[in-house]
Amino acid sequence: EVMPTLDMALFDWTDYEDLKPEV
């Protein structure tokens, strides 16, 4: 079974703004 790739839109960056990658 091949899992779907991580969906960046699902992540909540509220507490991790400094870790948020530039897209």
Added chain:
Amino acid sequence: GDPCHDEGGAPRGCVPGLVNAALGRDVLASSTCGRPATRACDASDPRRAHPAALLTAAGGTAGPLCWRSDSLVRAPLNVTLTVPLGKAFELVFVSLRFCSQPPASVALLKSQDHGRSWAPLGFFSSRCALDYGRLPRPSTGPAGPGPEALCFPPPQAQPDGSGLLAFSVQDGSPPGLDLDNSPVLQDWVTATDIRVVLTRPTMLLGDARDTEAVAPYTYSATELQVGGRCKCNGHASQCLLDAQGHLVCDCRHGTEGPDCSRCKPFYCDRPWQRATTRDAHACLACSCNGHARRCRFNMELYRLSGRRSGGVCLNCRHNTAGRHCHYCREGFYRDPGQALSDRRACRACDCHPVGAAGKTCNQTTGQCPCKDGVTGLTCNRCALGFQQSRSPVAPCVKTP
């Protein structure tokens, strides 16, 4: 064929042919007749001029054949002939033909630095001690282990009144030395310039007044020959004129310089060496897999390798790294589908910004370091039994 490579293309020691290195070269004479003109010599009249150029001319001139000094009537009676050879040569012999009674004393000198300093090659006199402070040549040759300037008998007058000075550079060298294996002999035969000092005319031999005014005397000579090979240290079979008109070796074996005396910039995998008849000692190109244009030599690495390889590639390109640009730099991994020499041999890791724990992948496999529960070469998927969360710190959590 190529004298510097065998039939299989392997390098082999090669040397330029034996030539008269003085032929066509300018000669500087400290004294030449004809200024002011006399009945016998007029520098402004080609039919009656006796310039020093006649000493090294190729021949075929319609005018006189011999150079002549001015009339010498008082000390100093020595006249100097200097021939710059243009570059270093390895001498075999030097000869000078006299057109009149040969001098009683002659000194032969060489320079290895284009005339800045001079060293004797030999002396020719029946009064070695008086003229040069030397003992006559011992019958056994040089007393020491190396070559030295000895004092030989003066050039003998021929029945026609002329004479010949002939010097073989081996005359000053002990037997048994060979050029391949003897640095002192290599140094002995090397010259960039030759100087002949005509010290004393024959007619003054035994004359106690030889430093006083005496009957006029004129030195006269032709055919100054300097037999030798263009010095290329075994790495060229010929010398050519470069764009500036300088004589230079046509260097092979990864060498360069007027005498092929250094390795070319990229050919520094081992130290430069003179070629011998048994081993070409070619300079080897650094092994950089096509990813670098420059390298440097490291003696410690060379010793550690058993004197096989000491080159270190500089500025590896195409995201490669290492002494030979043989692996991928941080953040890139080796693509097994490409040859190591291919510019696409190293691919970017492309680790997932959330799923991976870092940006650096395994340089061989390309595997990025994944966070718990994350899988895939770039860590871009949740592993079986995990599902994506909303937390970028723990992007995959166990499925309830």
